[in-house]
Amino acid sequence: xxxxxxxxxxxxxxxxxxxxxxxxxxxxxxxxxxxxxxxxxxxxxxxxxxxxxxxxxxxxxxxxxxxxxxxxxxxxxxxxxxxxxxxxxxxxxxxxxxxxxxxxxxxxxxxxxxxxxxxxxxxxxxxxxxxxxxxxxxxxxxxxxxxxxxxxxxxxxxxxxxxxxxxxxxxxxxxxxxxxxxxxxxxxxxxxxxxxxxxxxxxxxxxxxxxxxxxxxxxxxxxxxxxxxxxxxxxxxxxxxxxxxxxxxxxxxxxxxxxxxxxxxxxxxxxxxxxxxxxxxxxxxxxxxxxxxxxxxxxxxxxxxxxxxxxxxxxxxxxxxxxxxxxxxxxxxxxxxxxxxxxxxxxxxxxxxxxxxxxxxxxxxxxxxxxxxxxxxxxxxxxxxxxxxxxxxxxxxxxxxxxxxxxxxxxxxxxxxxxxxxxxxxxxxxxxxxxxxxxxxxxxxxxxxxxxxxxxxxxxxxxxxxxxxxxxxxxxxxxxxxxxxxxxxxx
Ligand code: FRU
Numbered sequence: 001x002x003x004x005x006x007x008x009x010x011x012x013x014x015x016x017x018x019x020x021x022x023x024x025x026x027x028x029x030x031x032x033x034x035x036x037x038x039x040x041x042x043x044x045x046x047x048x049x050x051x052x053x054x055x056x057x058x059x060x061x062x063x064x065x066x067x068x069x070x071x072x073x074x075x076x077x078x079x080x081x082x083x084x085x086x087x088x089x090x091x092x093x094x095x096x097x098x099x100x101x102x103x104x105x106x107x108x109x110x111x112x113x114x115x116x117x118x119x120x121x122x123x124x125x126x127x128x129x130x131x132x133x134x135x136x137x138x139x140x141x142x143x144x145x146x147x148x149x150x151x152x153x154x155x156x157x158x159x160x161x162x163x164x165x166x167x168x169x170x171x172x173x174x175x176x177x178x179x180x181x182x183x184x185x186x187x188x189x190x191x192x193x194x195x196x197x198x199x200x201x202x203x204x205x206x207x208x209x210x211x212x213x214x215x216x217x218x219x220x221x222x223x224x225x226x227x228x229x230x231x232x233x234x235x236x237x238x239x240x241x242x243x244x245x246x247x248x249x250x251x252x253x254x255x256x257x258x259x260x261x262x263x264x265x266x267x268x269x270x271x272x273x274x275x276x277x278x279x280x281x282x283x284x285x286x287x288x289x290x291x292x293x294x295x296x297x298x299x300x301x302x303x304x305x306x307x308x309x310x311x312x313x314x315x316x317x318x319x320x321x322x323x324x325x326x327x328x329x330x331x332x333x334x335x336x337x338x339x340x341x342x343x344x345x346x347x348x349x350x351x352x353x354x355x356x357x358x359x360x361x362x363x364x365x366x367x368x369x370x371x372x373x374x375x376x377x378x379x380x381x382x383x384x385x386x387x388x389x390x391x392x393x394x395x396x397x398x399x400x401x402x403x404x405x406x407x408x409x410x411x412x413x414x415x416x417x418x419x420x421x422x423x424x425x426x427x428x429x430x431x432x433x434x435x436x437x438x439x440x441x442x443x444x445x446x447x448x449x450x451x452x453x454x455x456x457x458x459x460x461x462x463x464x465x466x467x468x469x470x471x472x473x474x475x476x477x478x479x480x481x482x483x484x485x486x487x488x489x490x491x
Pocket of ligand 1: 111264
Protein backbone atom coordinates (compact mmCIF):
# COMPACT_ATOMS: atom_id res chain seq x y z
CA UNK A 1 0.00 0.00 0.00
CA UNK A 2 1.31 3.47 -0.84
CA UNK A 3 1.97 5.67 2.18
CA UNK A 4 -0.86 7.81 3.45
CA UNK A 5 -0.21 11.41 2.45
CA UNK A 6 -0.20 14.23 4.99
CA UNK A 7 -3.64 15.50 5.84
CA UNK A 8 -6.22 15.80 8.57
CA UNK A 9 -7.47 12.91 10.67
CA UNK A 10 -10.98 11.74 9.77
CA UNK A 11 -13.92 12.54 12.05
CA UNK A 12 -14.72 9.78 14.55
CA UNK A 13 -18.16 8.24 13.78
CA UNK A 14 -19.78 5.84 16.27
CA UNK A 15 -22.16 4.15 13.75
CA UNK A 16 -24.72 4.34 16.57
CA UNK A 17 -28.35 4.08 15.41
CA UNK A 18 -31.06 6.64 16.14
CA UNK A 19 -34.79 6.26 15.59
CA UNK A 20 -35.75 7.00 11.96
CA UNK A 21 -37.86 9.95 13.20
CA UNK A 22 -35.02 11.49 15.25
CA UNK A 23 -33.51 14.82 14.36
CA UNK A 24 -30.01 13.46 13.84
CA UNK A 25 -28.19 13.92 10.55
CA UNK A 26 -24.87 12.16 10.04
CA UNK A 27 -22.17 14.31 8.53
CA UNK A 28 -19.83 13.36 5.73
CA UNK A 29 -17.32 15.92 6.87
CA UNK A 30 -14.55 17.74 5.07
CA UNK A 31 -12.12 15.91 7.37
CA UNK A 32 -13.58 12.60 6.12
CA UNK A 33 -13.64 13.60 2.45
CA UNK A 34 -10.07 14.92 2.59
CA UNK A 35 -8.99 11.30 3.17
CA UNK A 36 -9.57 10.90 -0.59
CA UNK A 37 -6.49 12.96 -1.33
CA UNK A 38 -4.52 11.22 1.41
CA UNK A 39 -4.81 7.90 -0.47
CA UNK A 40 -4.03 9.44 -3.87
CA UNK A 41 -0.41 9.01 -4.93
CA UNK A 42 1.03 12.48 -5.74
CA UNK A 43 3.79 10.95 -7.90
CA UNK A 44 1.47 9.14 -10.31
CA UNK A 45 2.37 10.14 -13.89
CA UNK A 46 -0.22 11.46 -16.39
CA UNK A 47 -2.94 9.08 -17.64
CA UNK A 48 -2.45 6.64 -14.76
CA UNK A 49 -4.69 5.98 -11.79
CA UNK A 50 -3.55 7.65 -8.57
CA UNK A 51 -6.20 6.01 -6.39
CA UNK A 52 -6.07 2.63 -4.58
CA UNK A 53 -6.82 -0.34 -6.87
CA UNK A 54 -9.10 -1.86 -4.22
CA UNK A 55 -11.59 0.98 -4.76
CA UNK A 56 -11.05 1.45 -8.49
CA UNK A 57 -13.25 0.00 -11.22
CA UNK A 58 -11.10 -1.93 -13.71
CA UNK A 59 -10.54 -0.06 -16.98
CA UNK A 60 -13.45 -0.44 -19.41
CA UNK A 61 -12.40 -0.96 -23.06
CA UNK A 62 -13.47 1.55 -25.69
CA UNK A 63 -15.06 -0.96 -28.05
CA UNK A 64 -18.12 -1.58 -25.92
CA UNK A 65 -21.29 -3.12 -27.36
CA UNK A 66 -24.58 -1.19 -27.29
CA UNK A 67 -27.33 -2.94 -25.32
CA UNK A 68 -30.12 -1.14 -27.23
CA UNK A 69 -28.95 -2.20 -30.70
CA UNK A 70 -28.74 1.46 -31.73
CA UNK A 71 -32.24 2.35 -30.64
CA UNK A 72 -31.74 4.70 -27.69
CA UNK A 73 -29.17 6.28 -25.41
CA UNK A 74 -29.28 4.48 -22.08
CA UNK A 75 -28.07 5.78 -18.73
CA UNK A 76 -29.41 5.44 -15.13
CA UNK A 77 -30.97 1.97 -14.83
CA UNK A 78 -32.72 0.03 -12.11
CA UNK A 79 -34.13 -3.48 -11.70
CA UNK A 80 -37.52 -4.70 -10.55
CA UNK A 81 -37.09 -5.29 -6.81
CA UNK A 82 -38.86 -6.13 -3.59
CA UNK A 83 -38.58 -4.26 -0.30
CA UNK A 84 -35.22 -5.94 0.42
CA UNK A 85 -33.54 -5.08 -2.88
CA UNK A 86 -33.91 -8.58 -4.33
CA UNK A 87 -34.10 -8.52 -8.13
CA UNK A 88 -36.96 -10.34 -9.83
CA UNK A 89 -37.63 -12.03 -13.07
CA UNK A 90 -41.24 -12.62 -14.07
CA UNK A 91 -41.97 -15.96 -15.71
CA UNK A 92 -38.33 -16.29 -16.63
CA UNK A 93 -37.88 -12.73 -17.94
CA UNK A 94 -35.59 -10.21 -16.26
CA UNK A 95 -36.81 -6.61 -16.47
CA UNK A 96 -34.94 -3.35 -16.00
CA UNK A 97 -36.00 0.26 -16.27
CA UNK A 98 -33.65 2.84 -17.78
CA UNK A 99 -33.55 6.50 -18.58
CA UNK A 100 -33.45 6.61 -22.36
CA UNK A 101 -33.27 9.33 -25.01
CA UNK A 102 -33.30 9.53 -28.76
CA UNK A 103 -29.90 8.84 -30.32
CA UNK A 104 -30.33 11.85 -32.61
CA UNK A 105 -29.64 14.01 -29.55
CA UNK A 106 -26.12 14.66 -28.33
CA UNK A 107 -25.46 12.51 -25.26
CA UNK A 108 -25.05 15.62 -23.08
CA UNK A 109 -28.47 16.92 -24.13
CA UNK A 110 -30.14 13.86 -22.65
CA UNK A 111 -31.22 15.27 -19.29
CA UNK A 112 -34.01 17.51 -20.64
CA UNK A 113 -35.35 14.70 -22.85
CA UNK A 114 -35.07 11.68 -20.55
CA UNK A 115 -37.88 9.18 -20.57
CA UNK A 116 -38.19 5.90 -18.72
CA UNK A 117 -37.91 2.89 -20.99
CA UNK A 118 -37.61 -0.81 -20.21
CA UNK A 119 -35.66 -3.83 -21.34
CA UNK A 120 -36.12 -7.55 -20.81
CA UNK A 121 -34.19 -10.76 -21.35
CA UNK A 122 -34.29 -14.39 -20.33
CA UNK A 123 -33.09 -15.06 -16.80
CA UNK A 124 -30.58 -17.61 -15.57
CA UNK A 125 -28.16 -17.50 -18.50
CA UNK A 126 -24.51 -17.08 -17.45
CA UNK A 127 -23.06 -13.79 -18.75
CA UNK A 128 -20.50 -15.59 -20.93
CA UNK A 129 -23.30 -17.47 -22.75
CA UNK A 130 -25.28 -14.34 -23.60
CA UNK A 131 -24.81 -12.09 -26.61
CA UNK A 132 -21.94 -9.74 -25.86
CA UNK A 133 -24.25 -6.74 -25.34
CA UNK A 134 -26.14 -8.52 -22.57
CA UNK A 135 -28.90 -9.86 -24.79
CA UNK A 136 -31.61 -7.39 -23.80
CA UNK A 137 -34.67 -6.56 -25.89
CA UNK A 138 -35.75 -2.95 -25.75
CA UNK A 139 -39.45 -2.91 -24.83
CA UNK A 140 -40.10 0.79 -25.46
CA UNK A 141 -41.26 3.62 -23.21
CA UNK A 142 -43.24 3.07 -20.02
CA UNK A 143 -45.50 6.13 -20.38
CA UNK A 144 -47.65 7.31 -23.25
CA UNK A 145 -47.44 10.99 -24.20
CA UNK A 146 -49.46 13.22 -21.91
CA UNK A 147 -49.25 11.18 -18.71
CA UNK A 148 -46.27 12.53 -16.78
CA UNK A 149 -47.09 16.20 -17.48
CA UNK A 150 -50.47 15.94 -15.74
CA UNK A 151 -49.20 16.80 -12.25
CA UNK A 152 -47.75 20.18 -13.25
CA UNK A 153 -50.23 22.98 -12.68
CA UNK A 154 -48.16 25.34 -14.84
CA UNK A 155 -48.22 23.79 -18.30
CA UNK A 156 -45.96 26.45 -19.84
CA UNK A 157 -42.93 24.15 -19.47
CA UNK A 158 -40.38 23.99 -22.25
CA UNK A 159 -39.33 20.42 -21.37
CA UNK A 160 -41.11 17.78 -19.39
CA UNK A 161 -38.91 14.86 -18.50
CA UNK A 162 -38.70 11.70 -16.38
CA UNK A 163 -35.71 11.18 -14.13
CA UNK A 164 -34.49 8.32 -12.00
CA UNK A 165 -36.22 6.23 -9.45
CA UNK A 166 -36.81 2.63 -8.52
CA UNK A 167 -39.38 -0.09 -9.20
CA UNK A 168 -41.08 -2.41 -6.74
CA UNK A 169 -42.98 -5.57 -7.68
CA UNK A 170 -46.01 -6.83 -5.73
CA UNK A 171 -48.47 -9.71 -5.88
CA UNK A 172 -50.22 -10.24 -9.19
CA UNK A 173 -47.41 -8.55 -11.11
CA UNK A 174 -48.28 -5.09 -9.86
CA UNK A 175 -45.40 -2.66 -10.28
CA UNK A 176 -45.01 0.55 -8.33
CA UNK A 177 -42.68 2.79 -10.30
CA UNK A 178 -41.21 5.56 -8.16
CA UNK A 179 -39.52 8.25 -10.21
CA UNK A 180 -38.73 11.94 -10.50
CA UNK A 181 -41.21 13.87 -12.62
CA UNK A 182 -39.59 17.08 -13.84
CA UNK A 183 -40.71 20.24 -15.65
CA UNK A 184 -38.26 22.79 -17.04
CA UNK A 185 -39.29 26.34 -17.86
CA UNK A 186 -36.68 27.70 -20.26
CA UNK A 187 -36.61 30.33 -22.95
CA UNK A 188 -35.31 29.84 -26.50
CA UNK A 189 -31.76 30.62 -25.26
CA UNK A 190 -31.99 27.82 -22.72
CA UNK A 191 -32.20 30.21 -19.74
CA UNK A 192 -34.59 29.42 -16.91
CA UNK A 193 -37.71 31.56 -16.98
CA UNK A 194 -38.42 30.04 -13.59
CA UNK A 195 -36.66 27.27 -11.66
CA UNK A 196 -37.12 23.73 -12.84
CA UNK A 197 -39.63 21.71 -10.86
CA UNK A 198 -38.64 18.14 -9.83
CA UNK A 199 -41.16 16.10 -7.83
CA UNK A 200 -41.02 12.62 -6.32
CA UNK A 201 -43.84 10.61 -7.83
CA UNK A 202 -45.42 7.18 -8.19
CA UNK A 203 -47.12 5.47 -11.08
CA UNK A 204 -48.66 2.02 -10.82
CA UNK A 205 -48.92 -0.56 -13.57
CA UNK A 206 -48.59 -4.24 -14.27
CA UNK A 207 -45.97 -6.44 -15.81
CA UNK A 208 -47.08 -9.23 -18.13
CA UNK A 209 -44.74 -11.90 -19.33
CA UNK A 210 -45.59 -14.62 -21.80
CA UNK A 211 -42.31 -16.27 -20.91
CA UNK A 212 -40.91 -14.93 -24.20
CA UNK A 213 -41.63 -11.25 -24.07
CA UNK A 214 -42.71 -8.64 -21.59
CA UNK A 215 -45.43 -6.01 -21.76
CA UNK A 216 -46.34 -3.28 -19.34
CA UNK A 217 -49.87 -1.99 -18.84
CA UNK A 218 -51.28 0.72 -16.63
CA UNK A 219 -48.84 3.53 -15.87
CA UNK A 220 -51.50 5.95 -17.10
CA UNK A 221 -51.59 8.11 -13.98
CA UNK A 222 -48.96 9.80 -11.86
CA UNK A 223 -49.40 10.46 -8.14
CA UNK A 224 -47.31 13.22 -6.66
CA UNK A 225 -45.65 12.15 -3.41
CA UNK A 226 -43.29 14.92 -2.31
CA UNK A 227 -42.00 18.34 -3.30
CA UNK A 228 -39.00 19.91 -1.58
CA UNK A 229 -40.14 21.67 1.59
CA UNK A 230 -37.49 24.33 2.22
CA UNK A 231 -37.10 23.18 5.81
CA UNK A 232 -35.16 19.95 5.43
CA UNK A 233 -34.78 19.95 1.65
CA UNK A 234 -33.75 22.94 -0.42
CA UNK A 235 -36.29 24.41 -2.86
CA UNK A 236 -35.98 26.16 -6.22
CA UNK A 237 -36.75 29.41 -4.47
CA UNK A 238 -33.73 28.92 -2.20
CA UNK A 239 -31.50 27.82 -5.07
CA UNK A 240 -32.66 27.50 -8.70
CA UNK A 241 -30.13 24.71 -9.26
CA UNK A 242 -31.23 22.64 -6.28
CA UNK A 243 -31.23 18.84 -6.40
CA UNK A 244 -34.31 16.88 -5.39
CA UNK A 245 -34.76 13.50 -7.04
CA UNK A 246 -34.11 9.76 -7.31
CA UNK A 247 -36.55 8.05 -4.90
CA UNK A 248 -35.54 4.57 -3.67
CA UNK A 249 -37.97 2.70 -1.40
CA UNK A 250 -37.14 -0.11 1.01
CA UNK A 251 -38.08 -1.80 4.23
CA UNK A 252 -35.80 -1.29 7.21
CA UNK A 253 -35.12 -4.68 8.87
CA UNK A 254 -35.37 -2.87 12.23
CA UNK A 255 -38.90 -1.59 11.43
CA UNK A 256 -40.75 -4.38 9.63
CA UNK A 257 -43.99 -3.33 7.98
CA UNK A 258 -42.91 0.29 7.40
CA UNK A 259 -41.79 1.57 4.02
CA UNK A 260 -39.11 4.24 3.79
CA UNK A 261 -37.62 6.15 0.92
CA UNK A 262 -34.21 7.74 0.46
CA UNK A 263 -33.67 10.42 -2.18
CA UNK A 264 -31.19 13.08 -3.28
CA UNK A 265 -31.58 16.54 -1.73
CA UNK A 266 -29.69 19.62 -0.67
CA UNK A 267 -29.50 21.22 2.76
CA UNK A 268 -32.33 23.76 2.93
CA UNK A 269 -30.37 27.03 3.07
CA UNK A 270 -30.76 29.91 0.61
CA UNK A 271 -27.85 29.63 -1.83
CA UNK A 272 -26.26 32.95 -0.92
CA UNK A 273 -26.69 32.58 2.82
CA UNK A 274 -25.41 29.03 3.08
CA UNK A 275 -22.67 28.39 5.60
CA UNK A 276 -20.91 25.41 7.08
CA UNK A 277 -20.30 24.73 10.74
CA UNK A 278 -17.47 23.23 12.81
CA UNK A 279 -19.43 19.93 12.69
CA UNK A 280 -19.58 20.03 8.88
CA UNK A 281 -15.79 20.41 8.86
CA UNK A 282 -15.34 17.69 11.49
CA UNK A 283 -11.71 18.31 12.48
CA UNK A 284 -10.35 17.09 15.78
CA UNK A 285 -8.97 19.59 18.26
CA UNK A 286 -5.41 20.58 17.45
CA UNK A 287 -5.32 18.92 14.02
CA UNK A 288 -2.55 20.83 12.20
CA UNK A 289 -4.36 20.28 8.89
CA UNK A 290 -7.67 21.71 10.10
CA UNK A 291 -9.36 24.62 8.32
CA UNK A 292 -11.41 27.32 10.02
CA UNK A 293 -15.09 27.81 9.27
CA UNK A 294 -14.31 31.38 8.13
CA UNK A 295 -11.81 30.08 5.62
CA UNK A 296 -14.13 27.40 4.28
CA UNK A 297 -17.18 29.66 4.18
CA UNK A 298 -15.23 32.25 2.17
CA UNK A 299 -13.90 29.65 -0.29
CA UNK A 300 -17.06 29.01 -2.30
CA UNK A 301 -17.46 25.57 -0.72
CA UNK A 302 -20.87 26.61 0.64
CA UNK A 303 -22.35 26.18 -2.84
CA UNK A 304 -21.97 22.43 -2.36
CA UNK A 305 -24.42 21.29 0.31
CA UNK A 306 -25.87 17.92 -0.68
CA UNK A 307 -27.92 15.74 1.59
CA UNK A 308 -29.65 12.37 1.51
CA UNK A 309 -33.29 12.62 2.45
CA UNK A 310 -35.52 10.18 4.26
CA UNK A 311 -39.30 9.89 4.00
CA UNK A 312 -41.79 7.42 5.43
CA UNK A 313 -44.97 6.10 3.82
CA UNK A 314 -48.08 6.88 5.85
CA UNK A 315 -50.46 4.57 3.98
CA UNK A 316 -50.35 1.02 2.63
CA UNK A 317 -50.70 2.07 -1.01
CA UNK A 318 -47.47 4.08 -0.66
CA UNK A 319 -49.25 7.11 -2.12
CA UNK A 320 -48.80 9.27 0.99
CA UNK A 321 -45.47 10.15 2.51
CA UNK A 322 -44.00 12.38 5.17
CA UNK A 323 -40.55 13.90 5.24
CA UNK A 324 -38.14 13.01 8.00
CA UNK A 325 -34.91 14.93 8.62
CA UNK A 326 -32.06 14.08 6.23
CA UNK A 327 -29.97 11.06 7.24
CA UNK A 328 -26.71 12.40 5.81
CA UNK A 329 -25.40 15.82 4.85
CA UNK A 330 -22.31 16.66 2.84
CA UNK A 331 -22.19 20.39 3.53
CA UNK A 332 -19.09 21.98 1.98
CA UNK A 333 -18.17 18.50 0.68
CA UNK A 334 -20.23 17.87 -2.46
CA UNK A 335 -23.37 19.20 -4.12
CA UNK A 336 -24.79 15.92 -5.36
CA UNK A 337 -25.49 12.72 -3.47
CA UNK A 338 -27.41 11.03 -6.29
CA UNK A 339 -29.40 7.81 -6.50
CA UNK A 340 -29.02 6.92 -2.80
CA UNK A 341 -29.88 3.35 -1.82
CA UNK A 342 -29.57 1.02 1.17
CA UNK A 343 -28.01 -2.44 1.30
CA UNK A 344 -28.50 -4.45 4.50
CA UNK A 345 -25.78 -6.93 5.31
CA UNK A 346 -24.47 -8.65 8.44
CA UNK A 347 -26.72 -6.56 10.67
CA UNK A 348 -25.36 -3.32 9.23
CA UNK A 349 -27.02 -0.63 7.10
CA UNK A 350 -24.95 0.40 4.10
CA UNK A 351 -25.93 3.65 2.43
CA UNK A 352 -24.57 4.10 -1.11
CA UNK A 353 -24.74 7.21 -3.29
CA UNK A 354 -23.07 8.45 -6.46
CA UNK A 355 -21.21 11.70 -6.87
CA UNK A 356 -19.20 13.39 -9.62
CA UNK A 357 -15.63 14.68 -9.33
CA UNK A 358 -16.95 18.02 -10.58
CA UNK A 359 -19.53 18.45 -7.82
CA UNK A 360 -17.05 18.30 -4.93
CA UNK A 361 -16.63 21.56 -3.01
CA UNK A 362 -13.58 23.84 -3.19
CA UNK A 363 -10.72 22.07 -1.40
CA UNK A 364 -12.18 18.57 -1.81
CA UNK A 365 -11.31 16.18 -4.63
CA UNK A 366 -12.23 12.61 -5.46
CA UNK A 367 -13.13 10.44 -8.45
CA UNK A 368 -16.50 9.96 -10.12
CA UNK A 369 -18.03 6.94 -8.51
CA UNK A 370 -20.15 5.36 -5.83
CA UNK A 371 -19.52 6.28 -2.22
CA UNK A 372 -20.73 4.41 0.85
CA UNK A 373 -21.40 4.77 4.55
CA UNK A 374 -22.06 2.17 7.24
CA UNK A 375 -24.05 2.35 10.44
CA UNK A 376 -26.16 0.33 12.84
CA UNK A 377 -29.45 1.59 11.40
CA UNK A 378 -30.97 3.68 8.62
CA UNK A 379 -30.35 6.78 10.71
CA UNK A 380 -26.94 6.46 12.32
CA UNK A 381 -23.72 8.26 12.85
CA UNK A 382 -22.58 6.79 9.53
CA UNK A 383 -18.93 5.99 9.05
CA UNK A 384 -17.60 6.58 5.53
CA UNK A 385 -16.44 3.28 4.00
CA UNK A 386 -12.71 2.84 3.53
CA UNK A 387 -12.05 5.98 5.57
CA UNK A 388 -13.02 8.48 2.88
CA UNK A 389 -16.37 7.15 1.69
CA UNK A 390 -15.08 6.03 -1.72
CA UNK A 391 -16.44 2.56 -2.52
CA UNK A 392 -15.84 2.24 -6.25
CA UNK A 393 -14.40 5.04 -8.37
CA UNK A 394 -13.33 5.41 -11.95
CA UNK A 395 -9.60 5.11 -12.57
CA UNK A 396 -8.60 8.72 -12.00
CA UNK A 397 -5.48 10.78 -11.50
CA UNK A 398 -6.20 13.40 -8.86
CA UNK A 399 -2.96 15.18 -9.79
CA UNK A 400 -4.63 16.36 -13.00
CA UNK A 401 -7.85 18.12 -13.89
CA UNK A 402 -10.80 16.02 -14.93
CA UNK A 403 -11.87 17.89 -18.07
CA UNK A 404 -15.43 17.25 -19.23
CA UNK A 405 -17.09 14.14 -20.68
CA UNK A 406 -17.21 15.97 -24.05
CA UNK A 407 -13.66 17.35 -23.60
CA UNK A 408 -11.49 14.99 -21.56
CA UNK A 409 -8.12 16.21 -20.27
CA UNK A 410 -5.08 14.81 -22.10
CA UNK A 411 -3.21 14.14 -18.82
CA UNK A 412 -6.16 12.45 -17.18
CA UNK A 413 -6.72 8.70 -17.07
CA UNK A 414 -8.85 7.75 -20.11
CA UNK A 415 -11.24 5.98 -17.75
CA UNK A 416 -11.96 8.98 -15.51
CA UNK A 417 -15.47 9.30 -17.01
CA UNK A 418 -15.87 5.67 -17.99
CA UNK A 419 -18.82 4.90 -15.71
CA UNK A 420 -21.42 6.67 -13.63
CA UNK A 421 -24.72 6.10 -11.86
CA UNK A 422 -23.59 2.94 -10.12
CA UNK A 423 -26.28 0.82 -8.53
CA UNK A 424 -25.32 -1.81 -5.96
CA UNK A 425 -27.12 -5.13 -6.48
CA UNK A 426 -27.41 -8.37 -4.46
CA UNK A 427 -24.05 -10.05 -3.88
CA UNK A 428 -22.11 -6.79 -4.18
CA UNK A 429 -22.55 -6.64 -7.97
CA UNK A 430 -22.48 -3.10 -9.31
CA UNK A 431 -23.98 -1.87 -12.58
CA UNK A 432 -23.35 1.57 -14.09
CA UNK A 433 -23.57 3.31 -17.47
CA UNK A 434 -20.73 4.37 -19.76
CA UNK A 435 -20.29 8.13 -20.16
CA UNK A 436 -16.98 8.77 -21.98
CA UNK A 437 -13.91 6.61 -22.55
CA UNK A 438 -10.67 7.98 -23.93
CA UNK A 439 -8.48 11.02 -24.34
CA UNK A 440 -8.98 14.25 -26.33
CA UNK A 441 -7.62 12.79 -29.57
CA UNK A 442 -9.64 9.60 -29.29
CA UNK A 443 -12.70 9.29 -27.12
CA UNK A 444 -16.04 7.54 -27.42
CA UNK A 445 -19.30 8.53 -25.76
CA UNK A 446 -21.23 5.74 -24.03
CA UNK A 447 -24.98 5.64 -23.56
CA UNK A 448 -25.17 1.97 -22.66
CA UNK A 449 -24.53 -0.06 -19.52
CA UNK A 450 -20.94 -0.82 -18.52
CA UNK A 451 -19.63 -4.25 -17.54
CA UNK A 452 -20.94 -5.31 -14.15
CA UNK A 453 -18.27 -5.46 -11.46
CA UNK A 454 -18.27 -6.97 -8.00
CA UNK A 455 -17.18 -5.53 -4.71
CA UNK A 456 -16.82 -7.37 -1.44
CA UNK A 457 -18.63 -5.43 1.23
CA UNK A 458 -17.39 -6.28 4.73
CA UNK A 459 -17.36 -4.26 7.93
CA UNK A 460 -16.41 -0.71 7.04
CA UNK A 461 -14.62 -1.60 3.81
CA UNK A 462 -15.28 -2.51 0.20
CA UNK A 463 -12.80 -4.19 -2.12
CA UNK A 464 -13.06 -4.75 -5.84
CA UNK A 465 -13.11 -8.46 -6.66
CA UNK A 466 -10.58 -8.77 -9.47
CA UNK A 467 -11.29 -12.51 -9.73
CA UNK A 468 -14.82 -11.73 -10.98
CA UNK A 469 -15.37 -11.95 -14.76
CA UNK A 470 -12.39 -10.95 -16.86
CA UNK A 471 -9.91 -9.27 -14.50
CA UNK A 472 -12.81 -7.84 -12.52
CA UNK A 473 -15.07 -6.95 -15.46
CA UNK A 474 -18.20 -9.08 -15.74
CA UNK A 475 -20.78 -9.14 -18.52
CA UNK A 476 -21.86 -5.97 -20.30
CA UNK A 477 -25.19 -4.69 -19.00
CA UNK A 478 -25.43 -7.69 -16.69
CA UNK A 479 -28.27 -7.02 -14.25
CA UNK A 480 -29.24 -10.52 -13.11
CA UNK A 481 -32.37 -11.41 -11.15
CA UNK A 482 -31.88 -13.45 -8.00
CA UNK A 483 -35.56 -14.42 -7.58
CA UNK A 484 -38.04 -15.69 -10.17
CA UNK A 485 -41.79 -15.19 -9.84
CA UNK A 486 -44.52 -16.91 -11.81
CA UNK A 487 -46.90 -15.07 -14.14
CA UNK A 488 -49.50 -14.76 -11.41
CA UNK A 489 -46.94 -12.86 -9.43
CA UNK A 490 -47.09 -15.05 -6.34
CA UNK A 491 -43.69 -14.90 -4.74
C1 FRU B 1 -27.57 10.58 -12.38
C2 FRU B 1 -28.66 11.61 -12.60
C3 FRU B 1 -29.81 11.40 -11.66
C4 FRU B 1 -30.98 11.98 -12.43
C5 FRU B 1 -30.62 11.65 -13.87
C6 FRU B 1 -31.05 12.69 -14.86
O1 FRU B 1 -26.92 10.21 -13.54
O2 FRU B 1 -28.14 12.92 -12.45
O3 FRU B 1 -29.62 12.00 -10.41
O4 FRU B 1 -32.17 11.39 -12.01
O5 FRU B 1 -29.21 11.51 -13.92
O6 FRU B 1 -30.60 12.37 -16.14
